[in-house]
Amino acid sequence: MESESTVTTCYRHPKVESHVRCTRCDRYICPNCMREAAVGHQCVECVKAGARSVRQARTAFGGRITAVPLVTYVLIGLNVLAYLAELIRPEIVDRFGMLGSGLVDADGGHWLWQYPYSSDLTAEGLANGEWYRLLTGAFLHMPVTEGSFGILHIVMNMACLWNLGRTVEGQLGRVRYLALYLLSALGGSVLVLLIAPDELTVGASGAIFGLGAAYYVMARRLGADMESVNRFMIGLLLWMALSAGLTSWQGHLGGLLTGAVVTLAYAYAPRDGRRALVQAGVCVALLVLLAVCAWAKVAQFTAI
Known part of the structure; x- marks a missing residue:
């Protein structure tokens, strides 16, 4: 008496005959569902499940x-x-640049703050x-009408x-890096507000x-050769001093x-679940x- 052989099919494609099993779940899989594994083949679902279970590599700072x-790339963009919007609509600088306090008349003229006005x-x-x-000013730059430095301003910053x-x-990963960038931009604006509230800055x-400070702190934390890093920081501080007459120190x-x-918090946070x-x-x-410093300073503008 002749026995009838059982036809096995792929669990994802029931109409396709298959004789190969997934080495992880032991289900039959067709050639379209096979993925090479260390031993044999695995199905698509088992490969995905394995990828989720693998711990993703992290940097020394948790990113x-x-x-x-x-x-x-996005920030530069x-x-x-x-800047292109400024070229089309120059009034964007006055409307969105960092300014603590000022007065404007009906003709668009700008005046120093006084209260009451x-x-x-x-x-x-x-x-x-x-x-x-506080933030929009950090995405604007000197208009091209400010002479050659108007163009150099954005070129140097983007470089x-x-x-x-x-x-x-x-080193930090995208989330920590974005938080660092935005907080640094905000910190710069707040110090402008506290010291020179009537100056429009962009x-x-x-x-x-x-980011320069972050680069220095990270290099020290990683034990890098500090000779070149120190030269970089000296140059950065010299530029801050020498450019004080042209930019906002x-x-x-x-x-x-x-x-x-x-970055100190990033670098020296405990390396465990609390990091x-x-x-x-x-x-x-x-x-x-x-935010509290900014609010307190703004509250002084209308105090008598």
Whole structure:
């Protein structure tokens, strides 16, 4: 008597005959569902499950290792787009640049802050509740009408962002890097607000000085050769001093100090389950401190 052989089919494609089993789940799989494994083949679902169970590699600061500095690309793109918008609409600088307090008349003329002010003048800046200026000013740059430095301003900043950003993002990971950049930009704006509230300032320099501080702190934490790193920091500090007459040294210093604090938290947080919590806690605490300082300063504008 002749026995009838049983036909086995792929569990994902029931109409396809298969004689190979997944080495993990032991189900039959067809050639389209086979994935090479260390021994034999695995099905698509088992490969995905295995990938989820593998612990992703982390940097010394807790960030995920990424090959593409995506955040740096996006930040450069936003700065360039903002600059192109300035060329089309120059009034964007006055509308979104960092300004603590100022007055504007009906003809668009700008005046120094005084309180109380006459009815034919209108408040502008943070004194008028325009809190977004604390960050939007960090994505704008000197207009091209400011001479050659107007163009050099964005060119130099984007060159620095390209060189520093890729290194720092690679070590911190995207989330920590973005938090560092935005907090440094905010820290620069807040120091401008505290020291020179009536000056309109623009530029990514505060955030970039924050990246410079991060580069220095990370190098020390990783035990790198500090000779070249120290030369870099000396050059950065010299530029902050020499450019004080052309740019906002307050924004540079505020970004530098903020970036240093954030990166110290990243670098020296305990390397256990508390690391992410400590790092996030320091960032939130710093954000609250900057917000309180900004609010207190703005409140003084209308105090008599």
